[in-house]
Amino acid sequence: MKIKEVTLRHLRMKLKFPFTTSFGTFQDRDFILLEAKDESGNSGWGESVAFHSPWYSEETMKTNWHMLEDYLIPALLNQEITHPDEVSEVFSNIRKNNMAKSTIEGAVWDLYSQQKGVSLASALGGKKSKIEVGISIGIQETASDLLRIIEKQVEDGYKRMKVKIKPGWDVDVMREVRKEFPDVPLMADANSAYTLKDIDTLKALDEFDLMMVEQPLASDDIIDHAKLQQAITTPVCLDESIHSYEDARKAIELGSCRIINIKIGRVGGLSESKRIHDLCESHDIPVWCGGMLESGIGRAHNVALTTLSNFTMPGDTAASSRYWEKDIITPEVTVTDGYITVPDQPGIGYEPDVEAIEGFTVEKKTFR
Ligand SMILES: O=C(O)CCC(=O)c1ccccc1C(=O)O
Ligand SMILES: [Mg+2]
The missing domain is CATH 3.30.390.10 (Enolase-like, N-terminal domain)
Incomplete structure (x- = not known):
């Protein structure tokens, strides 16, 4: 070609x-x-x-x-x-x-x-015909605003709730969420808002049975994350710190995380995403597909990647209608009972x- x-x-x-x-x-x-x-x-x-x-x-x-x-x-x-x-x-x-x-x-x-x-999913080697998805919820004005949003997303069927945290919007907020939703699969994403000086705050999150805490420390760090992972029981998931197969290899070797969020753009493409996926699979490190508030085109690529076997945790690829009044693909990406049905038409499978x-x-x- x-x-x-x-x-x-x-x-x-x-x-x-x-x-x-x-x-x-x-x-x-x-x-x-x-x-x-x-x-x-x-x-x-x-x-x-x-x-x-x-x-x-x-x-x-x-x-x-x-x-x-x-x-x-x-x-x-x-x-x-x-x-x-x-x-x-x-x-x-x-x-x-x-x-x-x-x-x-x-x-x-x-x-x-x-x-x-063939579909992009099968060209990548993906086998799933539907994928499980969660949702990422931004920082809100009040904890009760957050609780109402979670309630709605649980009703809509999303398979796990990811709550954005930062200093001052963390332990108390997560405690309220857990109190109202004792069984919901829950995680927190800090987008690098903490340092090891905040270790007591991060330890306090252990009490809430979180699936993981995502990127608590610096965006270029894998050393302090390894120290943190030693000190807390909640699995650490890396997002910002992983740009390549080599980064993933080193993070796994150091014990910097137990889970990796793969974003196609952050690692330079689908081929590198697949290599990281395969590496993680061979080390029993589950992966999931992150989101970047994509339009339908990027969303379609995320759907295809998520069909690979080691994407065993719900990703952030929510429905088009969660972000946009009107998306730029037909049909739009829809979620039913927390699943997206993977298109089987050739290519990305949605029409621009x-x-x-x-x-x-x-x-x-x-x-x-
Ligand atoms: O819904 C999505 O597309 C993911 C939202 C999200 O968490 C996010 C959005 C913008 C920048 C970074 C992140 C992140 O995953 O860290
Ligand atoms: Mg993140």
Whole structure:
């Protein structure tokens, strides 16, 4: 296969509800959508999960646009590719910028599976026909607001509740949640809001029988997390700290976590996600698929990845309607009794809604 043409679009979509984490609040979602065309004129789609601002990681929508326009697209255009795993070789002399790389690699995976006539899920080696999903709930004004939201999500069937925490919104809040929902599968995500000085607070979370605490310490750390994991009974899950197979290998070797959240963009694409998945599987480390407030395109890639066997814990890939008044794929991603049915059509399995995409487009550029 050869990529003959790439179109970048800057989209701006309004989130239904503001989403607050320990590092800031998201209201609008600005992101890049990438369409790659092969020699037969088929289109493959990829989404950059980089945010407008460098809060979650150093990458932003603009750094991704720059990397794609000036390095990644020129490197890949007209190159003969027989398998998407080769994309990372084409980019091997370009350091990091994983979310930018993943944007175009995802589109190549979509094209590849269309050409093979199989779903992206089965091209990746996934076997599940439905996947179990949970939901991530941002920091609220009051604990009672949080409790009402959890009540609604439990009613809607979501399989586990993830509550965002930060200093001052942690132990007391989790205690209230546990009191009202003693049996609900529950976890907390700190997005790096703590240090080892807060060890007593983090130890106090052990009382709530959490499935895990996600990324409590620094976004680039695996040493202190290993110390923390020694000191608490709640399993530590790493998100921000894992950018590659090598990071995962070292974290497992050090005992920095017992669970890993895989985000396709953060690790540079689906091929690397699969390698991390396989490594974790061989070490009995369960994985789950994280979310980045994606539109339908990124969401479809997450659904496909989650069909791999070691995705044994519910991920953050909730229904399109949780985020958007109108998504950019048809059908939208829907959740029934906590499950998403995996599409079996070739490629990502959802149809990009080009009219809706054009409606959200702020800027567009085509490269040949
Ligand atoms: O619903 C989602 O897409 C996941 C929401 C979420 O938890 C999140 C959202 C923005 C940035 C980081 C994270 C995270 O998983 O840490
Ligand atoms: Mg997280």
